[in-house]
Amino acid sequence: MFLERTPVTDIHMRTIAFTRGVPPDAAIPVEQLMACQEAVLKADVGVLQYGHKPGYEPLRELIAGEHGADSNEVFISNGSIQILDLLAGCLVRPGSFVITEQPTYDRTIATFRRHGARVVGVPLEADGMDMGRLEELIRREGRPDVLYLIPDFQNPTGSMMSLAKRRAVLELAERYDFPVIEDMPYRRLRYQGDELPSLRQLNPARVITMSSYTKLISPGMRVGFSIADAGLTRKLVELAEATYLSPVLLTQAMVYEYIRRGYLEPHVRELIALYRPRWQAAVDASRKYLPEAGLTAPDGGFFVGIMLPEGARVDGLLERAGKAQLGLTAGASFFADADDAGTIPGDRFVRLPFCALEPAEIEEGVRRLAKLL
């Protein structure tokens, strides 16, 4: 399959990039996508016209069916960040109050802030948010306009929200009457353990589900989707039409054709087979070279998150790493700056995206990181 090995001999020369969560080129099913796009263009010139403003209709129906939703609850757009931006446009105003996990996806913090929201992070534990801190925060500061979570293999920590916490967060959402966004682009990439119900499965009325085909098929196709009540979905579609008129339909139709042909399930199995040894290498290397660090050993996804011990030498870490041919992302960007404890340990946080690197590169990268501290 797609296990092209590069020679391990030159690994000490190579730059190793633990920067963004990008799949390797070899994980993109180019041949199948070529077949799909030819079929799509032959079948329906409509994908080259304006139209399907809520997203390519057959894909809407397919996603609705998979999630036990109605197709008028499904919205498909040019990638899930675009959806988050439109959701922010519908749900928040300057001064709105948004709660996220801490740390969380840096672009989520930036998106809600760009729309004028105050974003507060609640510390994340290995099994999800610190629920006591969440409730305390809501009691003190009032009902949030949105709570944003990545329950499965969280970005950037890899953490998995337990069933008890999933239930507890939804009870809070009921009690204080706020919507919960669950962002689940990594959910299908599980390397061990059992799947837990999604928040939507537990309480569809409270939950806005978001995901995309970026991590399962291709990032460049920019096909993301949301599932929300029909009223909010209608607002999203209206704002989307005002913003970009119609989405790019060709890639949405290609995703539909890809799934319709039965290509997705075997491809996900191949991805898991490709990524599992990389995940294992990231966990093992972190334990081996950084035994003092706080590690959320994930069961799936794209990331291992590491909290370096207090006192680790983190000043100028990115620059020093760059000189050692090691690419890192600034840990602080994953932390909303209004941590209710008042301390932001972001400069000690390191995210290791492992999917695009080979096991030997991952081990070498973590070894280089440890030497810098």
Place this chain on the structure above:
Amino acid sequence: MFLERTPVTDIHMRTIAFTRGVPPDAAIPVEQLMACQEAVLKADVGVLQYGHKPGYEPLRELIAGEHGADSNEVFISNGSIQILDLLAGCLVRPGSFVITEQPTYDRTIATFRRHGARVVGVPLEADGMDMGRLEELIRREGRPDVLYLIPDFQNPTGSMMSLAKRRAVLELAERYDFPVIEDMPYRRLRYQGDELPSLRQLNPARVITMSSYTKLISPGMRVGFSIADAGLTRKLVELAEATYLSPVLLTQAMVYEYIRRGYLEPHVRELIALYRPRWQAAVDASRKYLPEAGLTAPDGGFFVGIMLPEGARVDGLLERAGKAQLGLTAGASFFADADDAGTIPGDRFVRLPFCALEPAEIEEGVRRLAKLL
């Protein structure tokens, strides 16, 4: 070529839609696009990855070359409305002052308003804006943050800005120090007369040029571009990355391949051959059935705009047209509501997009319209 004729016998039964400016399906070069996308995917898996945040790099360079610009002045995005939204995000704030032609593209008014701008329209004449009114407005209300124009075959009137007015508007822009957006999606579709220099050709430093391949290749591919100074372009790219991360690259690469293969120029000639009789029919029918109306007979583009005479029966026109199987767009939506004269004749304005209709349908549609007044 693509002149598939439908029988004229049933024309009186048919719904005739003068609603949006959409090319007919037959004008979309599906076979060539299929060849292009296959070539693109074979050549570069990169179009399925994240990347090329300012737009597909080879297409940026090609557009820059065509317009005598530097590639770092070119930004390509998911359609030109998306670019207008991002431009508004960079150039206006709540309370900003934007001037447009009156009437103008309805989505432009809506986009600037959504960003909080006050939009004022300056009456359009057959050869462009009323320059006296424009200068009077600026003297009275101060420098605008943006002036937005469609100099070639304007939407919705078809009007063409004269060379004298192009020069005059740029002199005003210099004197009062404001940027001018020229939106030129229709420029290549000229059915008679000679091309005038674009505003960019007259004064590149003052002008933000926007266009797209929607009217020349396909709307659904959503490939629009802007040319602006490198500083503003950098801001656009940053806001775009924050909003949707990367654009959909596949369709941008297809457009590049389409042009690289030399397909565009003959296709534009075919489009002109297809649209010219439709344009002629729209102009002729307007003169024949609405001789009292104010008509800007355009030399190209997608639209004939008609100002019905005072006293024409326009109450409930859209509903009455609908019952007569005639689709119309509300004329008032093309008028910013702060016309400095205080009178908005939008309810007497009718836009006739003619490209997607056959000559006989156009004549029948205008005949139906005349009977309703």
